[in-house]
Amino acid sequence: xxxxxxxxxxxxxxxxxxxxxxxxxxxxxxxxxxxxxxxxxxxxxxxxxxxxxxxxxxxxxxxxxxxxxxxxxxxxxxxxxxxxxxxxxxxxxxxxxxxxxxxxxxxxxxxxxxxxxxxxxxxxxxxxxxxxxxxxxxxxxxxxxxxxxxxxxxxxxxxxxxxxxxxxxxxxxxxxxxxxxxxxxxxxxxxxxxxxxxxxxxxxxxxxxxxxxxxxxxxxxxxxxxxxxxxxxxxxxxxxxxxxxxxxxxxxxxxxxxxxxxxxxxxxxxxxxxxxx
Amino acid sequence: xxxxxxxxxxxxxxxxxxxxxxxxxxxxxxxxxxxxxxxxxxxxxxxxxxxxxxxxxxxxxxxxxxxxxxxxxxxxxxxxxxxxxxxxxxxxxxxxxxxxxxxxxxxxxxxxxxxxxxxxxxxxxxxxxxxxxxxxxxxxxxxxxxxxxxxxxxxxxxxxxxxxxxxxxxxxxxxxxxxxxxxxxxxxxxxxxxxxxxxxxxxxxxxxxxxxxxxxxxxxxxxxxxxxxxxxxxxx
Ligand SMILES: Nc1ncnc2c1ncn2[C@@H]1O[C@H](COP(=O)(O)OP(=O)(O)O)[C@@H](O)[C@H]1O
Ligand SMILES: [Mg+2]
Numbered sequence: 001x002x003x004x005x006x007x008x009x010x011x012x013x014x015x016x017x018x019x020x021x022x023x024x025x026x027x028x029x030x031x032x033x034x035x036x037x038x039x040x041x042x043x044x045x046x047x048x049x050x051x052x053x054x055x056x057x058x059x060x061x062x063x064x065x066x067x068x069x070x071x072x073x074x075x076x077x078x079x080x081x082x083x084x085x086x087x088x089x090x091x092x093x094x095x096x097x098x099x100x101x102x103x104x105x106x107x108x109x110x111x112x113x114x115x116x117x118x119x120x121x122x123x124x125x126x127x128x129x130x131x132x133x134x135x136x137x138x139x140x141x142x143x144x145x146x147x148x149x150x151x152x153x154x155x156x157x158x159x160x161x162x163x164x165x166x167x168x169x170x171x172x173x174x175x176x177x178x179x180x181x182x183x184x185x186x187x188x189x190x191x192x193x194x195x196x197x198x199x200x201x202x203x204x205x206x207x208x209x210x211x212x213x214x215x216x217x218x219x220x221x222x223x224x225x226x227x228x229x230x231x232x233x234x235x236x237x238x239x240x241x242x243x244x245x246x247x248x249x250x251x252x253x254x255x256x257x258x259x260x261x262x263x264x265x266x267x268x269x270x271x272x273x274x275x276x277x
Numbered sequence: 278x279x280x281x282x283x284x285x286x287x288x289x290x291x292x293x294x295x296x297x298x299x300x301x302x303x304x305x306x307x308x309x310x311x312x313x314x315x316x317x318x319x320x321x322x323x324x325x326x327x328x329x330x331x332x333x334x335x336x337x338x339x340x341x342x343x344x345x346x347x348x349x350x351x352x353x354x355x356x357x358x359x360x361x362x363x364x365x366x367x368x369x370x371x372x373x374x375x376x377x378x379x380x381x382x383x384x385x386x387x388x389x390x391x392x393x394x395x396x397x398x399x400x401x402x403x404x405x406x407x408x409x410x411x412x413x414x415x416x417x418x419x420x421x422x423x424x425x426x427x428x429x430x431x432x433x434x435x436x437x438x439x440x441x442x443x444x445x446x447x448x449x450x451x452x453x454x455x456x457x458x459x460x461x462x463x464x465x466x467x468x469x470x471x472x473x474x475x476x477x478x479x480x481x482x483x484x485x486x487x488x489x490x491x492x493x494x495x496x497x498x499x500x501x502x503x504x505x506x507x508x509x510x511x512x513x
Binding site for chain 1: 416
């Protein structure tokens, strides 16, 4: 049985597409046959971050309108086995996403894939509603600031009332909180909400904390999902999140202020692992 | 800070505030009997009554006429400071005004005689209360049309609770809560932590700025007292 996971947030620019690419790639690296669908019709970001923008011929809307076959629209990732991307259309608008059409495409994908990752657009309009409607699980991407937390809360309400599982009284969508662009330094200065604040307000189990990281920009500029940069803090944090999604337990990293250089200087640097990354 | 500076630039400002006042309930209009009773009380606890403000409640006197001017004089001699009167009927009102007493609204329970004990029903009746076992998120509205609303979880900013009766939140109340929405002045709101945007009972409401002093406090109840919304702890 395929698991449909929506990556959603309400607010734009918080890291949904970055997360969809990283989590999808992470699951495929673990051997699960995975497809990432870009629901952001009209913008098309996922294929850029995945580095396959020049290979797009057909898209999600073509499938919905029966203008192409699944095999024609799916883009197979060149680096990672088991990983496929279904790009969004840049020339249509979100009304192209009909409930019947989306249901039919998801049903077809479910026959072949173990994980279907839905990269949601921002907002609470049609595109976002369609991305979450059929979900079994939801990753709520939240930045540690008030407006993002509010929007996430709003989306959690919609998951609980407007999804297929809610409407048909099925077991509720499994919710995961992913706190991204987290900066312990800025939290300590009081410029950002702390992890504890966000958990307190949203009360959703924590899947991971992704630090604010240069590696993300570098990765998206070169079209490589950041999880493949296993040296980087963000890459490792996404790796932990994938492991937790699969039921493994891992301590949370990158959530505390790194000790400043003084102790390190006094005690030398015998062990590389102890250095802040 | 800004609010304080505002005050300084203005010569004065009227603001609402809440006080606990002693209420003197009159069961007779016989001033001599009243004087005897009160002198004994004042003698027992002289400190307590030093210039204590009192409200005179006359709602049990019915049609008897009270000599308010003499009553005020008597109370002042005993060291009390009468400020107002409540429970007046139309014939008594001019006399109270003559004595320079403020007219205060009736106590909410003066309409009820004795508290009624409800006998247990012989047949079992399903309760009309609504219990929600999950957090109420921003943008959601929950309405207990026929009874109390009980939420086991937090209520987010931008969420709204409505109830015919009381509202209980076993968690943080961050959104809006409107109890007694069809005018039940006995309705109350209870929550574990108060961070609300708006509180309302029987249509009387306060916004978060009005109860800033209670924001982030725990074990809070909200109720109406003399047509005013009172926010305080139910643990005191
Ligand atoms: N952990 C992070 N550290 C630094 N920048 C990030 C991080 N996550 C996302 N970003 C940046 O934020 C911007 C928005 O990310 P994106 O994934 O496109 O968000 P969304 O899909 O929610 O609109 C991008 O420029 C991306 O590089
Ligand atoms: Mg996006």
